[in-house]
Amino acid sequence: MSTEDKANEVSAEAQDQEPITPPTAPEQTGPGQGAGGPITLFFILGLVASLVLGWVIFPQLLYSHKEQPVQFNHVLHNEMVEDGCASCHFFREDGTYSGVPKLAQCIDCHEEVQGESEAEAKFVNQYVLKGREVPWLVYSRQPDCVFFSHVAHVKMGQMDCVTCHGDIGESESLKPYEANRITGYSRDIWGKNIAGIKFNSWDRMKMDDCSECHVRGNVNQGSVQTKRGGCFVCHK
């Protein structure tokens, strides 16, 4: 700081001190003490109201609740197949991932109604017999701007389904599908916790979760072809 600046500073301080005169001080503190209660109260009211809005009401408004078109029991099916998840969620010959099964895979067993479950009757009568695909709501569907390859992770990276999809394979029923009313995508991408706090690896599937795992395992943090990082590795 130059001497000129110091001089200016000193004079500014002197100017600030000058207007403070003793007679006015008691008048100012008097009403200030009297209004302190309501002001704090209103502050707290505003604070609480907005916290309730942000933490409780907002999540309820943001997500719609939808039941799956047909109920499905993963446990029951898992017991009957030999190859675990891959029995129905398999890789095609060209390495692409089949995702949610098509009717063609179900039809072998479900040509006719079996058992007495309501869901089974609905499935066979409304979809199998009419040849209509079930419009399953996919919890893990990423936005279209995200490129993700299952084969790179499951076959090459030897990852388990559970790491990203959790224990859905052990569920006896499908939970309601919660769609974000703004983006249209599933709540499971951001995670059930509105603050984005996660306890398990599958609780949230945002970009940071991808990179977290890639950094931790020190794998492919850029393009396989160019060996360079960049948005276009995943956002095609």
Next chain:
Amino acid sequence: MKIDRRSFLSFAIGGAAGTALSPLPWKLIDDSSIWSQNWAWTPVPKKGETTYVNSTCTLCPGGCGISVRRVDDRVVKIEGMKDHPVNEGGVCMLGLAGTQLLYGPNRVQTPKKKVNGKWRNISWDAALSEIVEKLGDLRSNGQSHNLACICDSDRGTVPELLNRFFTVYGSPNFIRTPSIQDNYELALYLTQGVRAMPGFEIQDADFILSFGSGLIEGWESPIYMFRAKSALKEKGGRMDQIEPRLSKTAAKSDKWIVVNPGTEGALALGMANVIIDEGLFNRDFVDNYSAGFAEYKKLVIDGFSPSIVSKMTGLEVAVIARLARDFAGSRKPLAICGRGAGRNPGSLQDFLAVHILNALVGSINRGGGIVAVPEPDYIDWPEVEMDATASAGMQHPRIDGAGRGKYKSTRYLLNRLPEVINSGQESPVQVLFVTDANPLYTMADTEAVAKAFDKIPLVVSFSSYMDETSSKADLILPNHVFLERFEDVPFARGFPKPIIGLTRPVVEPLYNTRHTGDVIIQLAQKMGGPVAEAFAWDSYDACLEESLADKWDTLLEDGYWVDSEFSAAAQTRQFETDSSKFEFSNSDINALPVYHSVRIPGDESFYPLLLVPYDTMRLASGYIGSPPFLVKALEDTVLKVNDVLVEVNPATAKKLGLSHGKYATLTTPGGSAKVKVRFFDGIMPGVIAIPRGLGHTAYDKFLAGKGVNYNALSEPLEDAATGLDAAWGVRAKLSKA
């Protein structure tokens, strides 16, 4: 407690603090950024299983194999079939854009009938009954010969079914759309006595002399020619282009030779003069395998000395002589002709002059030469039983005059049809079928064609699209598009081996359309009597499988069948003429002895310029209209928004007072149009050019109203020897708008 401004501010500050401490703002920022990148209306292809279906493209006669990529049951991309003998994985822009022809908005979705000038949807049954009733009436009145048909091809099962229908019904008037194929086939017939298709072993040649052929602009089988030209160049071969305009082919050539348009045949004869005079011709071929050489020699020595040809063509004598020596001195020279993409037949004399030039250097049935590819012979149906009406009908002369009198060697003369219809009181054609053709767009002087169509009581279009001809028709019986149907593709134009491609359904038909093959069979069966008896098939697909017999399995598996042993060199030089030799001259070759340059008629003082069309791979100019992908990819030197650019040599433009980029009025005897002027040094002074394939009046907003249709401005010019349209241009005037 007083609630004042301070309390309110305090509440707001508390609210702001609370909001900042809640996830609301952060979540909203995140969501809105995702929303803004994934708008619901952004088209996103559906995910699904990717499969490939091997098929054959039918959008031009190139016969390319295609590999159609589907995601679940939706076509997403058309690629060239790898290892296909014609295109070896290559695909042209039109083929690539074939998906737009399947899913585009211009499909005719159900049979339609025109009632008081308006289209009404009708059932297939009603449509077929209407035609059958009309045909029945004609037949019972002994007027079966008043039925005619225009079709793109006369080979393959669908054209053959039509032909069979015509024979057993009693009409000789099956007409094939004209192209250079007519003249090439005639040249082969007159000199070698064979009804066959020309095949060119371009990749094995070492000198291609092209008399205006657009080797990389859609001539014959476009992708095969692209590949062949590249192979020729890679091997160090030479390619010279004779053309009045610097086309893309000319630009890629070793030498661009500009001659007066219409005198190309004279140049070929002038070269023959030098080759014979200097003894450079192939003695083995001329001495052992040819006849009539003496007469031919006399013709070219007397009439086509380099100095005479120099005057006709505008080339210097030394240039003609050098070209002749280079050509004859090459190991495997090959001359080709047919202008641009070969849409217009041209003049037989030019084709004969060029074909005989090949004979002179021995490039007939020799590796790297031209070979006669036999017509497909797999269609072997039982003979038809014709009744008296059919026989009487077939005895009638053809309406277009082909096959008799001065046109006795010509098979089809579509270009004569409008004049024949317009000249009489009543149209000699009472019912006209149009399939795989769009004559109201592709024929010269479209106004006269439209007038003729108006006189025909019943025009039936089998087009999948609302094209110019469909719009003018009385009934439309829409065919499946090529991605929805089975069909045989019996040749690949210009490909030097017999080949059959199989077009197969890639998706279920999207609309209430029907295979034209099935429609013909059903029409015949509804007619009853001997007509029905000739069509014993249950369906077209059954007929196709039966016809292809032992080749069917190969076709299903590989997508094509090719006679790979066939080659030019393996062919005998025993020809099918009376003399069993290649005939340089005979009593039927009367076009050459009376050779004269093809001059475009018209008043030169009023129309001082010559307008020629040019072809580009970025425009479909046949019966298929360009899909949007092609129009979008057009250079702005061809089309600017809706204005076509006319290419003018700056010297010509200066004389006419025209400026680059400014509007002008282009007038021909056929009509006039507003165009934009483009200065182009690559065009001969006095000649101007516009592209083929624009100026559609029908189709959708992506194609209609863009540019000018060259055919609408042009006028046909009957070739004296064949009756085919020999015009290569039209007289024109260009003035400031």
